[in-house]
Amino acid sequence: MASTRGASVKFDGVQKSYDGETLVVKNLNLDIPPGEFLTMLGPSGSGKTTCLMMLAGFEPATHGEIYLNESPINNVPPHKRGIGMVFQNYALFPHMSVAENLAFPLQVRKMSKAEQEEKVKRALDMVELADFGNRRPAQLSGGQQQRVAVARALVFDPELVLMDEPLGALDKQLREQMQYEIKHIHGNLGVTVVYVTHDQTEALTMSDRVAVFNDGVIQQLSTPDALYEDPQNSFVAQFIGENNKLSGKVTDIQGAQCKVTLDDGTDVIAQKVNVDAVGNRTTISLRPERVEFEPADSMDNLVRGRIEEMIYLGDHIRVRMNVAGNNEFIVKIRNRGERRKLEVGEIVPIGWSQSDCKALDAVV
Numbered sequence: 001m002a003s004t005r006g007a008s009v010k011f012d013g014v015q016k017s018y019d020g021e022t023l024v025v026k027n028l029n030l031d032i033p034p035g036e037f038l039t040m041l042g043p044s045g046s047g048k049t050t051c052l053m054m055l056a057g058f059e060p061a062t063h064g065e066i067y068l069n070e071s072p073i074n075n076v077p078p079h080k081r082g083i084g085m086v087f088q089n090y091a092l093f094p095h096m097s098v099a100e101n102l103a104f105p106l107q108v109r110k111m112s113k114a115e116q117e118e119k120v121k122r123a124l125d126m127v128e129l130a131d132f133g134n135r136r137p138a139q140l141s142g143g144q145q146q147r148v149a150v151a152r153a154l155v156f157d158p159e160l161v162l163m164d165e166p167l168g169a170l171d172k173q174l175r176e177q178m179q180y181e182i183k184h185i186h187g188n189l190g191v192t193v194v195y196v197t198h199d200q201t202e203a204l205t206m207s208d209r210v211a212v213f214n215d216g217v218i219q220q221l222s223t224p225d226a227l228y229e230d231p232q233n234s235f236v237a238q239f240i241g242e243n244n245k246l247s248g249k250v251t252d253i254q255g256a257q258c259k260v261t262l263d264d265g266t267d268v269i270a271q272k273v274n275v276d277a278v279g280n281r282t283t284i285s286l287r288p289e290r291v292e293f294e295p296a297d298s299m300d301n302l303v304r305g306r307i308e309e310m311i312y313l314g315d316h317i318r319v320r321m322n323v324a325g326n327n328e329f330i331v332k333i334r335n336r337g338e339r340r341k342l343e344v345g346e347i348v349p350i351g352w353s354q355s356d357c358k359a360l361d362a363v364v
Helices: 048-056 098-108 113-126 142-154 172-189 200-206 224-229 234-239
Strands: 009-017 023-032 037-041 063-068 083-086 160-164 192-197 209-214 217-222 244-254 257-262 267-272 281-286 301-312 316-323 326-334 347-352 357-363
Touching: 009 048, 023 048, 023 217, 037 048, 037 200, 048 083, 048 160, 048 192, 048 209, 083 142, 098 113, 098 142, 113 142, 142 160, 142 172, 172 200, 192 200, 200 224, 209 224, 209 234, 217 224, 217 234, 234 244, 234 281, 234 357, 244 267, 244 326, 257 281, 267 301
Parallel strands: 037 192, 037 209, 083 160, 160 192, 267 357
Antiparallel strands: 009 023, 009 063, 209 217, 244 257, 244 281, 257 267, 281 357, 301 316, 301 347, 316 326
16 A cells, blocks of 8 residues: 555664753764665664654754654654554554544645545554554553554555554564564565564564664664674674673784683683784673583583573573673573483583683773
8 A cells, every 4th residue: 555665764873962061872883775674773762763753853853864764853853753653551542443543644735535545444454453443542552542543544555654662562472473463574575664673583583674872872783684683783782682691801803803811810712803913901791592511622612510490481491601700691492302401500511612701892
């Protein structure tokens, strides 16, 4: 029903301050190509929602320019930008039926009655609510209201749709279901979507690319797999998925690898991500599922750790250990059923490949 080619978006040196002193968005440069699903991900106060509000036209940029299809839009009012918007609280009109809610943006655009009816029907079919047009929002479940909100954002054929924490009010199972539904709708329509969330699982599930925000700055802009596999700093490594951190000093550099002596004296070999020189302090990043219990002697990194806690989670066992002085070192053991029983307090060898171990955040 909507455009098969989305809009391009460009933030060019955009800054935002609410008080004239503190920048909540700092010199943002970001290009979003047509048809991309881009997620702005970050903790509360990181600047992601402010960026969305500036793009929507609800907040003015303090400095810089925002472009839509290569045209500057800083001085274009929100209702003339032609952007669909989905809010966390749905923002449906309670006194209107579902069909009337969907027809409202079409009436504002002065479309004919026949065109309104056709577009409303197509939008309801798209979100599988064809039989719910006469109901009021209060007569719908949370998930159904969310579908109506998505349909209303798409009903007038926008090239760009903005979504601000749209699934935050739903329970876990429904939220996961809606993630896939929104992803499929995007794939079918080809519109550009800019999505804001603090939920990294949502971001990884739905996005073509993810911009990880912290303190008003994009820390990394990458595909979901690159964010997880190749974080560029400790903030990204900690924010995307579960991550073990070990601190130490770089004692040797050989090409793309470096040796790090941890604070307890243990030596490990890691991938050199943004370490500059021998003598730098650094933070090692290591995913829990990449650690092996009782590994072969040929493993790149071999250490010993004490089991502090074990939690059975069905498909895997989550083991908390004390490793190199870190009492919160997590290992995920796949549940194969035949593994020998482990005991709290037991000291066991563990290991991991140097390719899974990243040396981040050089500190002189």
